[in-house]
Structure formats: structure tokens, C-alpha cells
Amino acid sequence: MIIALDALGGDRTPRESIAGAVRAAREFGLEIALVGPRTIMEGELARHEPHPPGLHIVEASQAIGMEESPVDAVRQKRDATINVGMRLVKDGGAAALVSAGNTGAVVASALLNLGRLSGVERPAIPALFPSTDHGVLILDVGANAVCKPSYMVQFGYMGSAYMERIFGIERPRVGLLNIGEEEGKGNDLTQEVYEKLKKTPLNFVATLRGRTSRPAASMSLSPMALRGTFS
8 A cells, every 4th residue: 555645745845754754664564655845855854764664755836725726726836745646546656645735626636636426526525533432423523614415415425424433333323413313303404314214224322512521621523613423
């Protein structure tokens, strides 16, 4: 398995990106394709000599900044690291792309280069919260400003599949994050999604209210900000 890394995405790049790739290759034996300008990549790799095997460079001459319009940048910068890495995945040269850069550009590039799975109308961005042994996967957390009921049901399927395949959980529980746990709570959207989820083969458990079990915890969940399904 080869992992493509957007070496120009994120803060303090490419130094920190390359340092992380070297560490991952050393500790986990990963094979990583460093996507970025060859001369810059070679200079950064020289800081880690002798670097572990499994690191190789894939040339990309452009980068997409955090302040750029995601769709416009993806369309105009064909040789951006995100686009080159995404095409590696499409062509089978990498199993996945990792980027700490412009999230919108990553989503846009995935849509344009990879397309959507059959039956999936919109992509979803997941976030894994470490609240259980395996964590709680919440989605969508930013890809869609407005959702239709069908989108949210599809998020339930995608989240369930992720937890089953990645963490080996048989029939993961799926819940609908809402303003309350009682049936009938929420607006028209969440009520319609609730009824649709009940009719699916998913292990749908209930509507759930965002809260933290530890008063001193620094994180709390906002049901409206994190509206979606999770498993």
C-alpha cells in the first residue's frame, strides 16, 4: 500500500510534512509518495539522512493555499499537489491521499478526479471523537452547509461502513444527533431523517443529544453545528 502525501499542505510545510513522513516510514514501515517540487523535497529529505526506504518523490509544481477558492483553485491548478496526489489514487498509484491543506480543495479534487460512489449524492467530512474505545465518528462536519434527508441517510451508511471496515465493529450503532433524545424532537429535516433511518437495515438506535459526560472536559458537542449521523 502506498500513501500519497501532499507535502505542501498545512502549516510549516514542507519541513514538517517531510519530517512526519520520515517518522511514519521508520515507525510503521509505510511506503509514502511525497507529492511536491522535486528539488525542495530532496533538500528536505537530506535533513533526515539516512532516511528509511519506502519514500519516493512525485513531482508537482503548484500548491493550493488555504485562502484560495477550493473549486477555482482545483480547476485552474492542474499540477497542484492535491490534484497530482488525487490522480495517483485514481490511477492506482496510491491507496489514499493525506493532506493537511485546504480541506475544500481536497473535497473538490476528490469529486472531480475520483467521482462519487454509486448511490452517494454528496461527500461527507468525518471527525473521530475519542469518547469510546474505538471513538465516535461524526459526519458531516463541514462538507455540506445544507443537507437533504437523503444525504443524511447516506451519511449513516458511509459512517457505518467506515466503522465496520476500519475498526472491525459488527453492525455499528447509528444515531441522529439532534436537540433532544425524545422521538419527535428537532425540525422538519431531522424528523424526516429519523423516519427514513428507522426503515433502513442500518443498526439505527435513536436520536442523541450532544453532551459531555465530564463537566471539566474542554469539548462539548453542538447539535446544530455537528448535525448529522454518526456510528
